[in-house]
Structures are given as C-alpha cells and as structure tokens.
Amino acid sequence: MAFYVYLLVSRKNGTFxxxxxxxxxxxxxxxxxxxxxxxxxxxxVTRLFYYEVFETTEDAIRREKRLKRWPWAWKIRTIEADNPGWRDLYEELNR
Structure with a gap:
C-alpha cells in the first residue's frame, strides 16, 4: 500500500x-x-499542486509534519520545482 503527502492550495500563491x-x-x-x-x-483549498509517495505510514506522517512547519516560500519553491505551470494534478490521478 502507498501513502501520500499532499499540498492543496486555494490558488497560485494562496492558502495551503x-x-x-x-x-x-x-x-x-x-x-x-x-x-x-x-x-x-x-x-x-481544493487544488492539488504537489504530492509525494511513501511506502510506510510512519514515513508519510513524518514528512507531513516537516512540510507543515516549512515557511510559505519553501512550499512555493517545492511546488514550482515539480509543477512550474501550477497544473491541478487531480485530473491526472483519474487517468
């Protein structure tokens, strides 16, 4: 089973x-x-702009806690490194 840590954003540069x-x-x-x-x-806050996959629940929870503590600018950079066009990745999940 896979576990996911995800970032939802209200809009580009919006609420996380x-x-x-x-x-x-x-x-x-x-x-x-x-x-x-x-x-x-x-x-x-409904747009999926970033997610990571983990093999264990413990690893996913550890990463989630770390991301929650990150400054807003770090989250922006993380999204833009993998998703520079700010595509809503939800549509890709259902393919």
Missing part, C-alpha cells in the same frame, strides 16, 4: 493545506466536495 492519506484520489475528491476539513472548506 498539507495532508496525508492512503487514497489520494478519494481524499482530494472529499476536499473538492467540501466533505473534508473545515480549513479546506472555509478557504476553498
């Missing part, structure tokens, strides 16, 4: 949400349908 899940497509769908966390619902 960092999460962890074992089913990325389902979890992002929940965020988009406003079924998830109130922060994502309140600030419309």
């Amino acid at each position: 949400y960092t999460g962890v899940t074992n089913n990325l497509a389902r979890r992002i769908h929940e965020h988009r349908e406003k079924q998830a966390d109130s922060v994502t619902r309140r600030y419309d």
Whole structure:
C-alpha cells in the first residue's frame, strides 16, 4: 500500500493545506466536495499542486509534519520545482 503527502492550495500563491492519506484520489475528491476539513472548506483549498509517495505510514506522517512547519516560500519553491505551470494534478490521478 502507498501513502501520500499532499499540498492543496486555494490558488497560485494562496492558502495551503498539507495532508496525508492512503487514497489520494478519494481524499482530494472529499476536499473538492467540501466533505473534508473545515480549513479546506472555509478557504476553498481544493487544488492539488504537489504530492509525494511513501511506502510506510510512519514515513508519510513524518514528512507531513516537516512540510507543515516549512515557511510559505519553501512550499512555493517545492511546488514550482515539480509543477512550474501550477497544473491541478487531480485530473491526472483519474487517468
């Protein structure tokens, strides 16, 4: 089983949400349908711009905690290194 750490953003350079899940497509769908966390619902944080895959839950949670502590600018640089066009990666999950 794979575990995912992901960054959702309300818009380019907007509000961030960092999460962890074992089913990325389902979890992002929940965020988009406003079924998830109130922060994502309140600030419309529904666009998937970055994610990482891990083999263990422990590694994924450790990484999530690290990313949550990062300054905003570091998160921007991380997204832009892998996704310079700020494509919403959710669409690619369902292919």
